[in-house]
Amino acid sequence: MTLEQIDKTRYRKHLNIVIVACIAALVVGSLGIARVLILALPSDSGSHFHWNLLGVVVSCIAIGFALKRVEHHPFMTEVVYVWRLKQALNQITRKLRKIKAAAEQGDVQAMHALQFNYAGSRQLWQLDDNTITMDELAISQAQLDTLAERYNVEADASRYQSEYLKQL
Template sequence: MQLIDIDKERYRKHLNIVIVSFISSLLVLSLLFGTILISMFSSVGDVNELVKVANDAVQAEPESNFRFNLLGVILALVTNAAILYRIKHSAFFTEIYYVWQVKQLQNLVYRKLKKIKLAANNGEEKAMTILSFYYQSQLQIYKLDDNTITLSTIENHQQELNVLIAKSGLNISCEQFKKELIAAY
């Protein structure tokens, strides 16, 4: 995967729209699905059921519509996930989907970071390529997300890696990165 330049304002605007839309539709769809399920399948609240409950003093716990409401929430989540899956390649979603993919790759690298750093210190070109991508992508994502607290730390790691690459006499850049390189560690 290649790192691309992202317009921060457009990314933040689209991300905020997606977040608000997701939360709003989750709320509305959960209520809608829950109401439909309760009206179709629930016996709680029926007159005959209320008479039976009143006559049956031994019943320890009244019935509720919790399972129908829970199923409504699950159906709303599935519906929202399907919608997000369908629009992930749209022009509106381009930046958000790109950042999501980069964060997935960062997570894969992070899980093997100790081994990769050790291999890079031993002069392995693949490990240095992975670290170059990792640090460059972190700088990009942290700037997009306004996570400025750890930027200096990442910049220091990037500089240390550049010194290591120079000592090794290699010509490495993050453009050489491929996801398959991670599997070696």
């Protein structure tokens, strides 16, 4: 994955629309399905928990299929990009201890992975207005810059390959 510049206002607007649409679909779908099932197959005990649960599960699956189907639509470009960026950063975070240890030993790919992690996190936090931990990120970036200078490496986020994580 490569980092891309995206329009923050367009991203926020589209994300909010997607969230509201998903919530509305979940409410209408789950209540509608549960109501139809309750009318078609009433329970003698008066408890309809299982039909309500089934309505929620079916609605969630339908929403997932719908999102998968429209993910390539231009409206979803920014939302899908951020979703994939979060997945990529999560993969790195799960192996962060090993990546940092490899970077300490001078592993160039590890330094690229760390640079991607820091640049992607910075972008993500700015898009979501979550700038509370930016100071910690700056410290980690400074440590990476020191390592890169020690090993005479130019850490480059664009050179990060997710296949590297499979080797760790």
